[in-house]
Amino acid sequence: MARTTPGVTRQRLIDEAMRLFSTRGYAATSVADIQAACGLTTGSGALYKHFPSKRALLEEAVRRNLETVSERAAAATAERPGGEDPRAALERMARVVWEVLEGDRDLIRIMLREFDGFPDLFERMWQGVLAGLYRQGAAWIAAQRELGNIETGDPEATAAVLLSSLTYYPLLRIMIGHTPGDLDPEPFLAAWVEHAAATLRLGRHGDRVAGAGSA
Numbered sequence: 001m002a003r004t005t006p007g008v009t010r011q012r013l014i015d016e017a018m019r020l021f022s023t024r025g026y027a028a029t030s031v032a033d034i035q036a037a038c039g040l041t042t043g044s045g046a047l048y049k050h051f052p053s054k055r056a057l058l059e060e061a062v063r064r065n066l067e068t069v070s071e072r073a074a075a076a077t078a079e080r081p082g083g084e085d086p087r088a089a090l091e092r093m094a095r096v097v098w099e100v101l102e103g104d105r106d107l108i109r110i111m112l113r114e115f116d117g118f119p120d121l122f123e124r125m126w127q128g129v130l131a132g133l134y135r136q137g138a139a140w141i142a143a144q145r146e147l148g149n150i151e152t153g154d155p156e157a158t159a160a161v162l163l164s165s166l167t168y169y170p171l172l173r174i175m176i177g178h179t180p181g182d183l184d185p186e187p188f189l190a191a192w193v194e195h196a197a198a199t200l201r202l203g204r205h206g207d208r209v210a211g212a213g214s215a
Helices: 006-024 031-037 054-076 086-102 105-113 119-146 155-176 185-199
Strands: none
Touching (some): 006 054, 006 105, 054 105, 086 185, 105 119, 105 155
């Protein structure tokens, strides 16, 4: 077997462990299983050269995931030079939210299925992934309201409603292989943007709907 550098072996251990945890379950996957999946001798103890335990390996995967998510989430709400049409911004942010959730399907599947065994890790993922997206969404809505681009009474509640429907699509697909209505991504996304635009009282090109907010 070809020699590998320590860094490559460490990443391979994480990748194969996540794949096995997500398909077999955490408890049903042994250290020997992970080593074998990496092409390592099962009784060599090679995993322990990089991680003190199987749980430590999972914790490192969560840490790396949160770093990646933080970068992607920042991109979702990054200010565009010269401003950006709010309707176009809704679609752009929706696509980044989906990218964030689809970017580590195995880890999300593990966390949702293994919640009882790892409540502390689940909480870190919630705060680092979904809670962060909700906060950034609410901040964007509040900023757009200040600019007069949208109308809403409660940015936090509005963001929660819009993002919950948006995140439900990839989470359902990750967990059971189906989507709401078994819709393909593009029709769902187009309908979501229209729904969000109506909720925020946007016109066809980002202008507020005529008469919005009037009796």
